Amino acid sequence: xxxxxxxxxxxxxxxxxxxxxxxxxxxxxxxxxxxxxxxxxxxxxxxxxxxxxxxxxxxxxxxxxxxxxxxxxxxxxxxxxxxxxxxxxxxxxxxxxxxxxxxxxxxxxxxxxxxxxxxxxxxxxxxxxxxxxxxxxxxxxxxxxxxxxxxxxxxxxxxxxxxxxxxxxxxxxxxxxxxxxxxxxxxxxxxxxxxxxxxxxxxxxxxxxxxxxxxxxxxxxxxxxxxxxxxxxxxxxxxxxxxxxxxxxxxxxxxxxxxxxxxxxxxxxxxxxxxxxxxxxxxxxxxxxxxxxxxxxxxxxxxxxxxxxxxxxxxxxxxxxxxxxxxxxxxxxxxxxxxxxxxxxxxxxxxxxxxxxxxxxxxxxxxxxxxxxxxxxxxxxxxxxxxxxxxxxxxxxxxxxxxxxxxxxxxxxxxxxxxxxxxxxxxxxxxxxxx
Amino acid sequence: xxxxxxxxxxxxxxxxxxxxxxxxxxxxxxxxxxxxxxxxxxxxxxxxxxxxxxxxxxxxxxxxxxxxxxxxxxxxxxxxxxxxxxxxxxxxxxxxxxxxxxxxxxxxxxxxxxxxxxxxxxxxxxxxxxxxxxxxxxxxxxxxxxxxxxxxxxxxxxxxxxxxxxxxxxxxxxxxxxxxxxxxxxxxxxxxxxxxxxxxxxxxxxxxxxxxxxxxxxxxxxxxxxxxxxxxxxxxxxxxxxxxxxxxxxxxxxxxxxxxxxxxxxxxxxxxxxxxxxxxxxxxxxxxxxxxxxxxxxxxxxxxxxxxxxxxxxxxxxxxxxxxxxxxxxxxxxxxxxxxxxxxxxxxxxxxxxxxxxxxxxxxxxxxxxxxxxxxxxxxxxxxxxxxxxxxxxxxxxxxxxxxxxxxxxxxxxxxxxxxxxxxxxxxxxxxxxxxxxxxxxxxxxxxxxxxxxxxxxxxxxxxxxxxxxxxxxxxxxxxxxxxxxxxxxxxxxxxxxxxxxxxxxxxxxxxxx
Numbered sequence: 023x024x025x026x027x028x029x030x031x032x033x034x035x036x037x038x039x040x041x042x043x044x045x046x047x048x049x050x051x052x053x054x055x056x057x058x059x060x061x062x063x064x065x066x067x068x069x070x071x072x073x074x075x076x077x078x079x080x081x082x083x084x085x086x087x088x089x090x091x092x093x094x095x096x097x098x099x100x101x102x103x104x105x106x107x108x109x110x111x112x113x114x115x116x117x118x119x120x121x122x123x124x125x126x127x128x129x130x131x132x133x134x135x136x137x138x139x140x141x142x143x144x145x146x147x148x149x150x151x152x153x154x155x156x157x158x159x160x161x162x163x164x165x166x167x168x169x170x171x172x173x174x175x176x177x178x179x180x181x182x183x184x185x186x187x188x189x190x191x192x193x194x195x196x197x198x199x200x201x202x203x204x205x206x207x208x209x210x211x212x213x214x215x216x217x218x219x220x221x222x223x224x225x226x227x228x229x230x231x232x233x234x235x236x237x238x239x240x241x242x243x244x245x246x247x248x249x250x251x252x253x254x255x256x257x258x259x260x261x262x263x264x265x266x267x268x269x270x271x272x273x274x275x276x277x278x279x280x281x282x283x284x285x286x287x288x289x290x291x292x293x294x295x296x297x298x299x300x301x302x303x304x305x306x307x308x309x310x311x312x313x314x315x316x317x318x319x320x321x322x323x324x325x326x327x328x329x330x331x332x333x334x335x336x337x338x339x340x341x342x343x344x345x346x347x348x349x350x351x352x353x354x355x356x357x358x359x360x361x362x363x364x365x366x367x368x369x370x371x372x373x374x375x376x377x378x379x380x381x382x383x384x385x386x387x388x389x390x391x392x393x394x395x396x397x398x399x400x401x402x403x404x405x406x407x408x409x410x411x412x413x414x415x416x417x418x419x420x421x422x423x424x425x426x427x428x429x430x431x432x433x434x435x436x437x438x439x440x441x442x443x444x445x446x447x448x449x450x451x452x453x454x455x456x457x
Numbered sequence: 458x459x460x461x462x463x464x465x466x467x468x469x470x471x472x473x474x475x476x477x478x479x480x481x482x483x484x485x486x487x488x489x490x491x492x493x494x495x496x497x498x499x500x501x502x503x504x505x506x507x508x509x510x511x512x513x514x515x516x517x518x519x520x521x522x523x524x525x526x527x528x529x530x531x532x533x534x535x536x537x538x539x540x541x542x543x544x545x546x547x548x549x550x551x552x553x554x555x556x557x558x559x560x561x562x563x564x565x566x567x568x569x570x571x572x573x574x575x576x577x578x579x580x581x582x583x584x585x586x587x588x589x590x591x592x593x594x595x596x597x598x599x600x601x602x603x604x605x606x607x608x609x610x611x612x613x614x615x616x617x618x619x620x621x622x623x624x625x626x627x628x629x630x631x632x633x634x635x636x637x638x639x640x641x642x643x644x645x646x647x648x649x650x651x652x653x654x655x656x657x658x659x660x661x662x663x664x665x666x667x668x669x670x671x672x673x674x675x676x677x678x679x680x681x682x683x684x685x686x687x688x689x690x691x692x693x694x695x696x697x698x699x700x701x702x703x704x705x706x707x708x709x710x711x712x713x714x715x716x717x718x719x720x721x722x723x724x725x726x727x728x729x730x731x732x733x734x735x736x737x738x739x740x741x742x743x744x745x746x747x748x749x750x751x752x753x754x755x756x757x758x759x760x761x762x763x764x765x766x767x768x769x770x771x772x773x774x775x776x777x778x779x780x781x782x783x784x785x786x787x788x789x790x791x792x793x794x795x796x797x798x799x800x801x802x803x804x805x806x807x808x809x810x811x812x813x814x815x816x817x818x819x820x821x822x823x824x825x826x827x828x829x830x831x832x833x834x835x836x837x838x839x840x841x842x843x844x845x846x847x848x849x850x851x852x853x854x855x856x857x858x859x860x861x862x863x864x865x866x867x868x869x870x871x872x873x874x875x876x877x878x879x880x881x882x883x884x885x886x887x888x889x890x891x892x893x894x895x896x897x898x899x900x901x902x903x904x905x906x907x908x909x910x911x912x913x914x915x916x917x918x919x920x921x922x923x924x925x926x927x928x929x930x931x932x933x934x935x936x937x938x939x940x941x942x943x944x945x946x947x948x949x950x951x952x953x954x955x956x957x958x959x960x961x962x963x964x965x966x967x968x969x970x971x
Contacts, residue, residue: 043529092924100781135533
C-alpha cells in the first residue's frame with residue numbers, strides 16, 4: 023500500500039474550468055453583477071460575493087423524460103395503512119408531495135454561486151475605460167526598476183544561475199575529456215585484480231601509469247571551475263509612472279442634505295475602485311468647502327456638518343495649492359470629481375470658471391462634475407428647465423471645449439449608470455458626447 | 458470481557474499520522490482479506506484537503522480530466538453550497554483503477570479514516586475488481602493513462618482549433634453521453650492503453666501517406682453506385698444503433714478526424730462509468746457491509762476503543778438511514794440503506810433461515826458460508842438482477858414497501874401492491890425494474906439514414922408508458938446532433954407496440970458551427 027500526501031499539491035486545479043465557465047456565461051453573469059451592484063452598499067462592492075444567474079444559460083441538456091404525462095410507478099417504504107387496491111386522492115400540484123421524484127432532479131431555478139473579489143470587479147468594470155487623454159504626460163515620467171537581461175560572469179552568489187553554470191561545467195568537462203568516475207573505478211578494479219595475482223606484469227605497470235595520468239588529469243580539470251559560473255544579470259529600466267491622485271471636492275454648505283452627500287460618496291467610491299484597478303498606487307485628497315475650503319480626512323469629509331455660504335473657487339484654489347505642494351503633474355495622474363448641489367455665490371461664477379479653465383483642467387487627466395439633487399427633484403426630469411448656477415457656469419466652459427464631464431444625479435439608482443456612462447469605452451464616436 | 462489493553466489499540470483519540478494510517482490499513486487488510494476473503498487491487502491512499510475534494514467532485518471524482526466549462530459550473534455550485542454549510546463533503550472518493558486510489562480527507566478523525574479505508578479501499582475495491590460489469594466494461598489498468606491522453610489531446614485540439622470549436626463538440630458529446638454506451642458486449646474487451654497508440658498511428662499514417670498531388674488529379678464523375686437494398690444499407694451502417702455517439706463518430710459525414718476523436722473520448726469515458734450507474738445499490742451495499750463487518754471485528758479484537766466504535770456507529774447509522782415516504786426528508790430510496798439491508802438479510806438467510814427463506818432461497822438458505830455467497834453475489838449481479846433475485850419478503854416487510862401507480866388517466870393514485878403474500882413478487886419485480894437502466898433511460902435509436910439522398914437522419918424514441926421526452930431539452934440535444942451530423946435530423950417519439958407517433962422533433966444544422 024502507498025500513502026500519498028496530496029495536500030501540498032498546488033491548488034486551483036479547477037481554475038481553468040472556472041474560467042471557461044465564467045466565459046461561457048459571461049453575459050448573464052455580467053448582468054447579474056450589475057444588478058447586485060445596484061442593490062449593494064458601495065463599500066462592500068469590492069468584496070465580491072454571491073450572485074445568481076438564470077440556470078437556463080448554463081444548462082446541460084440531455085435526452086430525458088419530462089416527468090409529465092404518462093404512467094409513473096413508485097416503490098415507497100414506510101406503508102402504514104394502505105392495502106392493495108386502495109386509491110389515494112392526487113395531492114395538489116400534480117403529485118409533488120409523495121411522488122418519489124428523481125425524474126428531473128435538476129433544479130430549474132436560478133444558479134447561485136460565489137465570485138471572488140477580482141472576478142467580481144473585472145466583470146463589474148469590464149467595459150469601462152479611463153478616458154483617452156492622449157495629450158497628457160501620462161508616460162513621460164519614469165521610475166527606475168530592474169529587469170532580467172541575460173547572464174553575466176560576475177555577480178553576487180544569490181544571483182547564481184545554477185542550471186546554466188552546471189551546463190557550462192558539463193560541456194567543459196566533456197570538451198577537456200575529464201576522466202569519468204566509472205573509468206577510474208574500473209581501472210582501479212583492474213589493477214587490484216592484477217595485484218592479487220602477485221605477478222608483476224608489464225600490463226600492471228602500464229595500468230598504474232595510466233591511472234596516475236588520469237588522476238592527474240582529473241585534478242587538473244576540476245568538476246566545477248570558476249570559469250563555469252554564470253550569474254543572472256539585471257539591468258535598470260525606467261517605467262512610466264503608475265500612480266494617481268484623486269481629488270474629491272464637495273460642497274458641504276447647509277443646502278447639501280445627507281441624501282446628497284450619500285450620492286456623492288457613492289460616486290467617489292466607484293471612482294476610487296475604478297482607479298485602483300488601473301493604477302498601482304492611488305491617493306485620495308478630500309477637500310470640502312463652504313465659503314472657504316479645507317483639506318480634511320474622509321471621516322470629516324462625509325460626516326461632520328458645516329455651515330456657511332458657497333464659494334466654489336475656494337475649493338479650486340485649495341486644490342491648486344495641494345497640487346503644487348505635493349502632486350506634481352509630472353509624476354502624478356490627477357483625477358478630480360466635484361459634487362455639489364449646484365449652488366454658488368453669484369459673484370463667484372466667473373472666478374470659478376477662470377480658475378477651472380486656466381489652472382485646474384490643464385493639470386487634470388479628468389474632471390467630473392456631479393450635480394446631486396434631492397430625491398424629490400426626480401419628477402422634474404433633469405436640468406432643462408432648472409439649471410443651477412454652477413451648472414450654467416460649467417456648461418459654458420464645456421461648450422467652449424473644456425475637457426469636463428458633467429452629470430446630474432437624483433437617486434442612488436442612477437449613480438451606477440451615470441458612472442458607466444462617463445467611463446464607457448468609446449470607440450468611433452470618441453469625444454462626440456462628452457468632450 | 459477482559460479489559461482492553463491499550464497496547465492493542467490502533468490509535469487513541471482522533472489524531473492520526475501516516476504511521477497510523479499504515480497500521481489501520483494493515484489491520485483492516487488482515488480482516489478483509491484474511492477473514493472475509495476479499496480480493497482487491499493494491500491500494501493507494503491519498504490524503505487531500507477540502508478544496509481538493511471539491512476539485513475532485515467537479516471532475517466526476519477523477520484525479521485528472523480534460524477542461525470543460527461544465528466542470529467549472531459544478532465546482533462553483535458545490536463550492537457555494539459547501540461554504541454556506543448546506544452540504545458536507547464525502548469522507549472519501551474511490552477510483553476504479555489499478556492500483557485502486559482512495560482519497561481521504563485530512564480533517565477526518567482516526568476512526569473515520571478507519572471506516573473510510575474499510576469502506577473504500579476494501580469494499581469498493583473488491584467490488585471493482587470482481588463484479589462482472591466492471592470486468593466487462595472497464596479497464597482499471599488503463600484508465601488513468603487514458604485520461605491523461607484525453608486531457609492532452611483535448612488541450613492540443615484547443616490550441617489548434619480554438620476553444621470555441623472544441624467546446625461545441627464537447628457540449629454536444631456531453632449531451633449525448635447517456636446515449637453513448639454499448640449496452641451489449643462487443644467483440645473486444647476495452648483496452649484503453651492501446652487507444653492512445655491507435656490515435657497516434659492513425660495520425661502518423663495520414664501524415665505519411667499525404668500527397669498533395671491527389672488533390673490535383675481530376676476525379677471521374679462519381680460512378681453510379683449500384684443501389685443497395687434498404688436492408689443491406691442499414692446493415693452496413695450497423696443500424697438500428699442505440700449508441701448515438703458511436704454512430705456519429707463512425708458515420709457522420711462531415712466531421713473532422715479530431716472531432717471524431719473527441720466524440721470517441723467522451724464515449725470511452727461514458728462507457729467507463731456505465732457499470733457504476735448500474736450497480737449503485739450493490740456497490741454501496743458491498744462497501745457498507747464490508748466496513749460494518751470490519752469495524753465490528755476491529756472492535757471485537759480490541760483494536761479500536763468503545764468510543765471509536767460508537768463514533769463509527771453514529772456515522773454508519775447516518776449513512777444507512779432510510780426515511781419513510783411521508784417523512785419530509787424522504788428523497789427516494791437510499792442505495793446505502795437498501796444495499797446494506799439486503800446484504801445483512803443474505804447473511805441472516807445463510808445463518809439463521811426461516812421456513813419462508815428456505816422456500817424462497819433454497820440454494821443459499823442455511824448454507825452457513827456467508828462470505829462465499831456474498832462474494833458470488835458481488836461478482837455476478839447488477840442492481841436490477843440482484844434485487845429481482847435477492848430482495849426477500851422479510852426485508853419487504855421490514856421496510857413496509859408498497860407500490861404506487863400514478864396514471865394520469867385515472868382520477869386517483871392506485872396502490873398496486875403492499876408487503877403481503879400477493880405483493881412480494883410484484884413489488885420485487887417493479888423495484889428491480891427501477892434499477893434497470895434500459896428501463897429508466899429513454900430508449901433512443903438511430904433507425905435510418907439515406908446516405909445517397911438528403912442524408913436526413915432518423916431517430917426513434919421508443920416511448921414507455923407514454924412518458925415523452927422533456928421537450929425543450931430534446932430540442933436542444935437534437936440541435937447538437939444535427940450540428941454533428943451536418944444534415945437535418947428528425948426524432949420521432951414512437952409507441953413501440955402500435956407504431957403510433959406521439960411527437961416529432963426536427964433540427965437543422967447551423968451551417969456555421971462546424
